[in-house]
Amino acid sequence: DIQMTQSPSSLSASVGDRVTITCQASQDISNYLNWYQQTPGQAPKLLIYDASNLATGVPSRFSGSGSGTHFTFSITSLQPEDIATYFCQQYDTLVTFGQGTRLEIK
Amino acid sequence: QVQLVQSGAEVKMPGASVKLSCKASGYSFTNYAIHWVRQAPGQGLEWLGGINGGNGKTKYSHKTQVRLTISRDKSATTVYMELSSLKSEDTAVYYCAREIWEGTEMTHIFPFWGQGTLVSVSP
Numbered sequence: 001d002i003q004m005t006q007s008p009s010s011l012s013a014s015v016g017d018r019v020t021i022t023c024q025a026s027q028d029i030s031n032y033l034n035w036y037q038q039t040p041g042q043a044p045k046l047l048i049y050d051a052s053n054l055a056t057g058v059p060s061r062f063s064g065s066g067s068g069t070h071f072t073f074s075i076t077s078l079q080p081e082d083i084a085t086y087f088c089q090q091y092d093t094l095v096t097f098g099q100g101t102r103l104e105i106k
Numbered sequence: 107q108v109q110l111v112q113s114g115a116e117v118k119m120p121g122a123s124v125k126l127s128c129k130a131s132g133y134s135f136t137n138y139a140i141h142w143v144r145q146a147p148g149q150g151l152e153w154l155g156g157i158n159g160g161n162g163k164t165k166y167s168h169k170t171q172v173r174l175t176i177s178r179d180k181s182a183t184t185v186y187m188e189l190s191s192l193k194s195e196d197t198a199v200y201y202c203a204r205e206i207w208e209g210t211e212m213t214h215i216f217p218f219w220g221q222g223t224l225v226s227v228s229p
Contacts, residue, residue, distance in 0.1 A: 034216075036151075043219035049215045087150065089214075094168070
């Protein structure tokens with residue numbers, strides 16, 4: 001199975017900061033990579049699909065890039081409502097998720 | 107609007123089976139695949155498998171394929187997942203999720219999710 005390694009596992013940042021999360025695939029997955037946001041007690045929410053496409057209704061401060069094995073997810077100008085756990089997900093071969101990045105406000 | 111409504115919480119003994127449902131509405135059921143994803147307490151997300159709403163073709167993760175059966179009832183626009191030989195490690199919230207694009211091939215991009223069903227496995 002393809003392994004997805006996310007870093008960091010947790011992150012503390014201030015409102016207005018730029019935040020970046022990375023996801024490394026154990027093999028080439030082209031651009032078959034999605035990013036989700038999950039708040040406690042809620043289902044995940046799709047933010048980015050196919051590595052760089054913004055999902056419907058998602059604010060433009062969220063973005064994604066990368067291809068092959070290395071991917072990045074960014075939030076420009078962090079907002080209080082962005083406090084959540086973020087997961088990457090590959091779907092090149094079946095589906096696997098990264099272990100998640102917990103984002104906190106400093 | 108797309109809605110996925112899941113069945114209620116379950117408490118099971120080790121070795122038992124559990125069958126969960128996911129009632130879909132607000133779109134053409136046979137045009138989209140629905141998948142199951144679970145999340146153990148305080149842990150990450152684990153994809154279990156999916157089913158095409160039209161042709162019923164299924165796909166499973168290597169880890170659970172032996173114990174997992176995903177099915178659908180087109181007339182009821184409902185997808186089911188049955189997990190057998192339950193272990194304590196199966197304690198989790200189970201989510202159903204619908205794909206983004208319609209078609210016969212699964213796309214594995216999930217913009218629509220159910221509310222989740224807690225399954226607790228304990229002696």
